[in-house]
Amino acid sequence: MVVDAVILGAGMHPWGKWGRDFTEYGVRAAKDALAEAGIAWTDVQFVVGADTIRNGYPGLVAGSTFAQALGWTGARIASCYAACASGAQALDIARTRIMAGLCDVALVVGADAAPKGFFKPVGGPGDPDWLRFKLLGASNPVYFALYARRRMELYGTTQDDLAAVKVKNALAGSLNPNARYRKAVTAEEVLASPMVADPLRLMDICATSDGGAAIVLASRDYARRLGARDPVRLAAISTVTPTFPNTVLELPNFATDSAAAVPPPARPFRSAIAHAAYEEAGIGPEDVSLAEVYDLSTALELDWIEDIGLCGPGEADKLLRTGQTALGGRIPVNVSGGLASFGEAIPAQAIAQLCELTWQLRGAAGARQVEHARIGLAVNQGLFGHGSAVITTR
Amino acid sequence: MWFTVEDGLTYLVGTQCTACRTVCFPPKTGFCPNPRCDGEQLNETRLSRSGRVWSYTNSCYPPPEPFEAAEPYVPITIAAVELDREKIVVLGRVKDLTVADLSVGMELELTSEDGVWLWTR
Ligand SMILES: [Zn+2]
Numbered sequence: 436m437v438v439d440a441v442i443l444g445a446g447m448h449p450w451g452k453w454g455r456d457f458t459e460y461g462v463r464a465a466k467d468a469l470a471e472a473g474i475a476w477t478d479v480q481f482v483v484g485a486d487t488i489r490n491g492y493p494g495l496v497a498g499s500t501f502a503q504a505l506g507w508t509g510a511r512i513a514s515c516y517a518a519c520a521s522g523a524q525a526l527d528i529a530r531t532r533i534m535a536g537l538c539d540v541a542l543v544v545g546a547d548a549a550p551k552g553f554f555k556p557v558g559g560p561g562d563p564d565w566l567r568f569k570l571l572g573a574s575n576p577v578y579f580a581l582y583a584r585r586r587m588e589l590y591g592t593t594q595d596d597l598a599a600v601k602v603k604n605a606l607a608g609s610l611n612p613n614a615r616y617r618k619a620v621t622a623e624e625v626l627a628s629p630m631v632a633d634p635l636r637l638m639d640i641c642a643t644s645d646g647g648a649a650i651v652l653a654s655r656d657y658a659r660r661l662g663a664r665d666p667v668r669l670a671a672i673s674t675v676t677p678t679f680p681n682t683v684l685e686l687p688n689f690a691t692d693s694a695a696a697v698p699p700p701a702r703p704f705r706s707a708i709a710h711a712a713y714e715e716a717g718i719g720p721e722d723v724s725l726a727e728v729y730d731l732s733t734a735l736e737l738d739w740i741e742d743i744g745l746c747g748p749g750e751a752d753k754l755l756r757t758g759q760t761a762l763g764g765r766i767p768v769n770v771s772g773g774l775a776s777f778g779e780a781i782p783a784q785a786i787a788q789l790c791e792l793t794w795q796l797r798g799a800a801g802a803r804q805v806e807h808a809r810i811g812l813a814v815n816q817g818l819f820g821h822g823s824a825v826i827t828t829r
Numbered sequence: 830m831w832f833t834v835e836d837g838l839t840y841l842v843g844t845q846c847t848a849c850r851t852v853c854f855p856p857k858t859g860f861c862p863n864p865r866c867d868g869e870q871l872n873e874t875r876l877s878r879s880g881r882v883w884s885y886t887n888s889c890y891p892p893p894e895p896f897e898a899a900e901p902y903v904p905i906t907i908a909a910v911e912l913d914r915e916k917i918v919v920l921g922r923v924k925d926l927t928v929a930d931l932s933v934g935m936e937l938e939l940t941s942e943d944g945v946w947l948w949t950r
Binding site: 555556560565567568569571572573574576577580581582583584585588589629634635679680684688689690691692694695696697 | 846853864885887890891892894895896898905920921945
């Protein structure tokens with residue numbers, strides 16, 4: 436029989452620009468998750484750290500960094516880097532070990548301390564990430580803007596629609612004590628913010644933040660012994676890669692794959708990420724109570740809503756305009772406030788998404804609680820063909 | 830880098846697999862990216878000199894280093910252009926046009942300046 440992996444505890448260090456070491460954010464989140472789980476650090480058998488590549492060697496071996504900061508206990512560790520999907524891969528490693536019966540309880544931690552302004556290239560001369568800055572000046576917002584402009588021309592999305600996404604998410608974020616930006620905004624404010632990469636303005640684009648998030652995962656048996664009744668189940672994690680030829684221009688590439696010799700796959704990358712998770716969980720988009728999607732830009736939230744099948748291509752604007760994706764709507768999206776309210780703390784972000792799903796499914800989300808939340812979906816995508824989808828059920 | 834100029838005309842230089850004909854840009858060495866192809870012979874090939882705009886944008890602020898931004902800075906325009914024959918979308922900076930001049934589907938052709946390829950009308 437397959438062992439079920441369930442969520443015992445979730446914890447976060449509030450997102451912000453705190454200017455401290457990332458370890459501190461991770462350890463704070465870990466301690467809170469352990470407290471929520473009702474177990475001691477010394478009970479943890481396996482620790483997985485989602486790496487940050489911006490914080491030197493300790494960031495590259497995050498599992499070890501967090502384990503040592505919490506105090507060596509002899510627990511097994513793993514560390515992994517997968518760009519924006521780092522947190523989801525870390526969760527997947529822990530979940531797999533639990534499902535295989537190799538451990539009963541695991542701690543997954545991700546934290547980042549991010550520099551100011553545009554992300555600068557990582558790596559040295561000759562790296563694809565370095566070259567796209569050197570030759571083209573193509574920062575991340577440039578790619579987000581290409582998607583946004585194409586959406587506007589294909590589907591008739593307007594700048595007002597983009598502003599409405601920000602207004603919706605800022606309102607949700609104002610209700611979330613872990614969010615960095617906790618002020619509601621108006622469409623006028625969004626539309627008056629400076630243009631960064633046409634058609635995206637400063638308030639359409641997510642910031643970079645400091646933050647930390649942690650999850651305690653356990654086997655259902657372990658949870659039962661602990662007295663956890665009806666815990667949230669981690670029903671699926673998808674970490675699929677693109678299928679050749681990937682015909683969507685991805686960060687940090689100069690070009691797409693060519694579809695001249697091989698026809699494109701039936702499902703583009705982002706929808707394939709979600710599809711694999713639906714299959715694994717044995718559910719479909721119609722079953723989802725709430726979704727956390729990776730709104731690196733306001734326009735990308737609309738793309739994601741279609742990619743995860745909440746509506747057909749080009750229909751997300753209608754869902755938005757009729758309030759269906761807002762808190763209280765038929766299918767709320769980014770009730771945490773999303774990246775719009777958090778800013779991206781890369782290795783922590785996918786774990787933070789799961790924290791939100793966990794609290795929502797437990798009915799513990801306070802003022803931003805989604806009524807009758809039973810199934811949650813979280814998705815993201817980042818550099819170099821990394822992406823993930825996580826499904827939780829109750 | 831990754832382009833050539835002949836008789837005043839700029840061509841992007843990619844590679845093509847001799848086994849399955851898959852085209853790559855930037856040029857690749859070694860192994861064909863088609864998962865169902867064992868090809869290891871990737872020959873240099875010139876890509877189409879024109880294509881249709883897949884999407885476009887600009888950078889209103891100077892991009893970070895190593896980009897060498899002009900002073901005073903004028904927003905650079907960037908387009909992703911779909912080449913019909915190769916069925917590939919290639920990014921490039923745009924010469925002499927702003928976002929107001931562009932639309933999805935518009936035809937652009939290749940030129941070059943200061944060691945980099947550029948899309949232009
Ligand atoms: Zn081939």
